[in-house]
Amino acid sequence: MLKITSRTLRSMAMPATLALTATMALSAGAHAQDKTFLIGIVEQQLANPFFAKLQQAGVDAAKKHGLETMTAESSVAGDSATQVAAIENMINRGVKGIVLDPANASALVKIVQKARDAGIIVVTTNTSLEPATAADASYETDNLAAGELIGKWAKARLGSTPARIAMLDYDLSDKTAKARHDGFLNGFGIAEGAPEIAGTALTQANVETGQSSMENLLSAHPDINAVYTINEPAAQGAFLAIKRAKKDIALTSIDGSCSGVRSVADGTIGATVMQFPTNMGTLAVEAIVTAVNGGAKPSGINNSGTILITDNPVDGIESKDSKWGLENCWGE
Amino acid sequence: MQTSDRVRTDTGQAKIDAEPAGSPPAGLFAGLRRAATGLFAYPVTGPLVALILILIVFSVTTSTFLNAGNLSLIFQQSVVVGTLALGQTLIILVSGIDLANGAIMVLGMVVAGSIAANGDPMLGMLVGLAVCIVAASINGLIITRFRLPPFIATLGLFTILTAAARLYTQSRSYPINSDFMTILGEGPSFGLVTITYGSMLWIALTLVLAYALNQTAWGVRVYAIGNSPAAARLNGVNVNGVIFSVYALAGVFYAFAGWQALGRTPIADPSGYQIANLDSITAVVIGGTSLFGGRGGVAGTFIGALIVVVLKNGLTQAGIDSLYQQIATGFLVILAVGADQYLGRGQRA
Structure with a gap:
């Protein structure tokens, strides 16, 4: 499962500002009719700790404002039907805002339109609809920016050594996978098909396929010295192959799960980019509260944060160490 | 049943003498003979020739494919699907199919992993084994007792x-620290070449199963049921019993x-081996076992699993x-099944 999000200064400042605005709005409008209302939160399958964290953050943020929430989640990956039914129910129940983590970018456009026609503010999290303007706004990881961070780090780490890169991808028709892939190449400063790319392989974003893909690539190109991986399980698999081949390779990844950050701490992964499901859920609910209470309506695609986590920082790229990472990671 | 009435080939198949056996129970032999018409040589030579051709092509077209390190890697990469495919072969031989085998294996692994994480790897392994047998037996039960098509039962x-x-697991994965649980990845090493215990085990399991299928009465019944359950039943074979034993095994x-x-x-890792079920079917089919049941064997499957992995490895190289x-x-799958259809029709006409 891909988990997709910079805790830059900007995004750290944003929740604080939003919270402040919302608190002011609440206290100023204590007698306003929108003092309490219902918010719907539609997630993807909660067995994935990323989605569970996102939903919990949304519920907590709503609770902070004394608001009730109504939650629903898809049963398996890509299950948009359950989400459509959930949104229909939420429209009937008269929610004022919906936080949606769409299981499918196009399948939910119609029902979201219906909700917005009914005057409901719909904010997507984690990933946006196609087109993104189908919802009021989106709070998600800028995966292109995330890829660029590890691309730049790998480039700096190699220094003057000629690069031999392995790309461990996930299905590139997946928006997130493509953005991360393109971002890495941008950050490294090379184009698709550049001679620096020794080989690419398609993984299923898990340990097992990360391992066998890396074994095959290393067998074909023993000179590989930098690796991009779609997510941390794939990186952990790649490391098993690298360890067996006894190579010193700059291994990079994206996600910021606690397991991934531990791999940074023990030297398995050179650098990873953390994304922030908690920010997504909190920012989305705050935006809805502000808008419902007469404040500005949210708009656009907003980066919920991307931060480079590494214990080998390089000049010119802002990063945090694995200790900070362990305090801010998500999942197990 | 007298073993002297059967002629063995070295292709992982049992073949029944076409001549009347002349010893009781004659009905059984007549039925088995009829059933065995389909057993006629669908030799393992097809897949073997394919594997050798593929090996030659990759050796000529790439500079990195043909070296001992890479070849030992191919073996290591084959063991999981190869071992799953042994079970799949049994099931396909009785005209069944198992879409759940990867999921059964993964459930067994995570249960074993979680118990091992609490400090008892041996218990974990035993419970994991039990989980696999119970889950696979549920398949057998649904198929034999409730007559559900294997495709649907195992898909469910x-x-x-x-x-x-x-x-x-709450979508968590359990790192394994027990040497015993990971021993199959170890083995004598010569430079980059490692002959893992897992590779040895895979070969041993293939040999044991080939023996069971070719040298035991149970094996003959498996082939007989695959060819014609009705004929087997008429000849006193406990069809449901054998099918259940196949799934449980x-x-x-x-x-x-x-x-x-x-x-x-x-x-x-609960997210691993998502398509191992399909890979195992691919290995069985490329290995020449008929999806209609009754023809083929584990030697072919062994080669089929190698072909699947060699293709991935060689094309990456x-x-x-x-x-x-x-x-x-x-x-390759379509080619293999096409060949099977063609041969199958020819023999059954």
């Missing part, structure tokens, strides 16, 4: 067990496959996009 179990493994192989998987990748690798594998 596949869906249930995939979700169950996620729920059980397959569970033992899935448990071994899970052990192989922990040796290769020391982590019990040749720098060919992974999507084309999948296309190549798909073509």
Whole structure:
């Protein structure tokens, strides 16, 4: 499962500002009719700790404002039907805002339109609809920016050594996978098909396929010295192959799960980019509260944060160490 | 049943003498003979020639394919699917199919992994084995008692067990630290070449199963049921009993496959091996076992599993996009089944 999000200064400042605005709005409008209302939160399958964290953050943020929430989640990956039914129910129940983590970018456009026609503010999290303007706004990881961070780090780490890169991808028709892939190449400063790319392989974003893909690539190109991986399980698999081949390779990844950050701490992964499901859920609910209470309506695609986590920082790229990472990671 | 009435080939198949046996119970032999018409040589030579051709092509077209390190890697990469495919072969031989085998293996692995994480790897392994056998037996039970088509029964179990493994683990994976649980990934090493215990185990399991299928009465019944359950039943074979035993035994192989998987990748991960079920079917089919049942064997499956892995490995060495690798594998499957259809029709006419 891909988990997709910079805790830059900007995004750290944003929740604080939003919270402040919302608190002011609440206290100023204590007698306003929108003092309490219902918010719907539609997630993807909660067995994935990323989605569970996102939903919990949304519920907590709503609770902070004394608001009730109504939650629903898809049963398996890509299950948009359950989400459509959930949104229909939420429209009937008269929610004022919906936080949606769409299981499918196009399948939910119609029902979201219906909700917005009914005057409901719909904010997507984690990933946006196609087109993104189908919802009021989106709070998600800028995966292109995330890829660029590890691309730049790998480039700096190699220094003057000629690069031999392995790309461990996930299905590139997946928006997130493509953005991360393109971002890495941008950050490294090379184009698709550049001679620096020794080989690419398609993984299923898990340990097992990360391992066998890396074994095959290393067998074909023993000179590989930098690796991009779609997510941390794939990186952990790649490391098993690298360890067996006894190579010193700059291994990079994206996600910021606690397991991934531990791999940074023990030297398995050179650098990873953390994304922030908690920010997504909190920012989305705050935006809805502000808008419902007469404040500005949210708009656009907003980066919920991307931060480079590494214990080998390089000049010119802002990063945090694995200790900070362990305090801010998500999942197990 | 007298073993002297059967002629063995070295192709992992039992062949029944076409001449009347002349010894009681004559009915059984007549039935088995009829049933065995389909058994006639669908030799393992087809897959073997294909494998050798593929090996030659990659050796000539790439500079990195043909070296001892890479060849030992291919063996290591084959063991999991190869072991799963042994169970799958049994099931396909009785005209069944198992879409749940990967999910059964993964559930066994995560249960074993979670118990091992609490400090008892031996208990974990035993419970994992039990999980695999029970789950596989549920398949057998649904298919024999309730007469559900194997495709549907195992598709249902596949869906249930995939979700169950996620729920059980809360989508977490368990790193394995026990040497015993990961021993199959170890083995004598010569430079970059490692002959893992897992590779040895895979070969041993293949030999044991080939023996059971070719040298025991149970094996003959398996082939007989695959050819014609009605004929087998008429001849006194407990068809449901044998089919159930096939599914339950397959569970033992899935448990071994899970052990192989922990040796290769020391982590019990509920998101792993999502398409191992299809890969195992691919290995069986490319290995020349008929999806209609009754023809083929584990020697072919052994080669079939190697072909699946060699294709992926060799095409990567040749720098060919992974999507084309999948296309190549798909073509091979269609080719293998097409050949089977063609031969099957010829023999059964």
